[in-house]
Amino acid sequence: MANGSRQAAWEFFGQELKRRREDAGLTQVELGIRVFVSGGYIGQFEQAIRKPQLDVAQRIDDVLQSDGIFERMWRSLIDDHRYAEYFAAAAELEATATEICEFAPALVPGLLQTAAYAREITLSMNRFAEDQYIEEKVSGRLERAQILQGATRPVYWVIMHENVLRIPVGGPAVMAQQLEHIVALAQRRVVVIQVLPYAAGAYALMNGMLVLMQFEDAPPTAYTEAVYSGNLLDDPAVVHRSRAAYDQLRAAALSPEVSLTLVESAAEDYRRCASTT
Structure with a gap:
């Protein structure tokens, strides 16, 4: 689904939510209390500014007795086979962010990956997958990187552990x-x-x-990932603590200038190694 049509579908989700909420005689605050989010969040769902998580959509169905329509719409809109199921919702948010700060402990972040690197990572985790599946995942990762193009791109700050430079994914040339x-x-x-x-x-x-x-019109969000699982965190206290942890990492990291020199040096070492093999 193209970005434009996906956004239009989320707007329909919001319009339907507003209609059914009003038919039930509930304010945004009252519905929010019943589904364990703020009334402001309900307003952002209705305006298609923020997308609800699956458990919230399910609770909305329960409260509004809507026969599962919001869960079904959520699954239809989030079910993007280019991404792992646990990451699809984060990818939706990523595309609307005004600032992204990322810590990568072992692998190059997806937004920075080349096709060859992304392919090696995907193959390493899907040894028995068909070529079509692999290429679909690689294509999805490269399409995500389009948000870094143009005047409206987000401010993007990445802290990479030195592991990222030293783990030889795909060999020296890659x-x-x-x-x-x-x-x-x-x-x-x-x-x-x-x-x-x-x-x-x-x-x-x-x-x-x-x-x-x-985000410009929505509260900040944190995303963490483990083995075949991911968590979107929007509790203000948790996001605040995550930001504080990131700031400590930034303080401990090398300066951008020294970091870039180190990345250039590692690239030269790999290039020399590739030329002799």
Whole structure:
């Protein structure tokens, strides 16, 4: 589904939610209390500013006795086979963010991946998958990166652990191309890169993968990911603590200038290795 038609579908979701809520004689605050979110969130759902999580859509169905329509619409809109099921909702939010701050403990973030690097990662986790499946996942990852193009792109700040530079995904040629791609994006000021070096010690253990997203007309959100699972976090206290943890990582990381030099050096090492094999 194209972005325009998907947004139109979310707007229909919001219109239907508003109609059924009003038919039930409930205010946004009253419905919010019953489904355990704020009245402001209900308003943002109705305006298609924010997308509800699945459990919220299910509770809305229960309260409004809507025979599962909001769960079915949610599943239809979020069910994007380009992404893992647990990440699809985060991808929807990512596309509307005005600022994205990410900590990558082991792998290059998806928004920065080249096709060859993305393919190696996808293959490593899906050894028995068909080629069509692999290419669909790679294509989806490259399409996500389109949000970094143009004047409306988000402010994007990435802290990568030094692991990201040293784990040879796909071999020297793939790594050289991948790191050169990151350098090019940083030089074009599309992204700010910092490297958290091994010397930072325990700071590297503070978090797993973490993404913080800011929006123009919606509260900030955090996303964390573990093995075959992901969590969108929008509780203000949790997001605040996640931001504080990210700030500590940023303070412990190398400066953007020194980080870029380190990435360039690693790319050169991989390129030399590739040329001798």
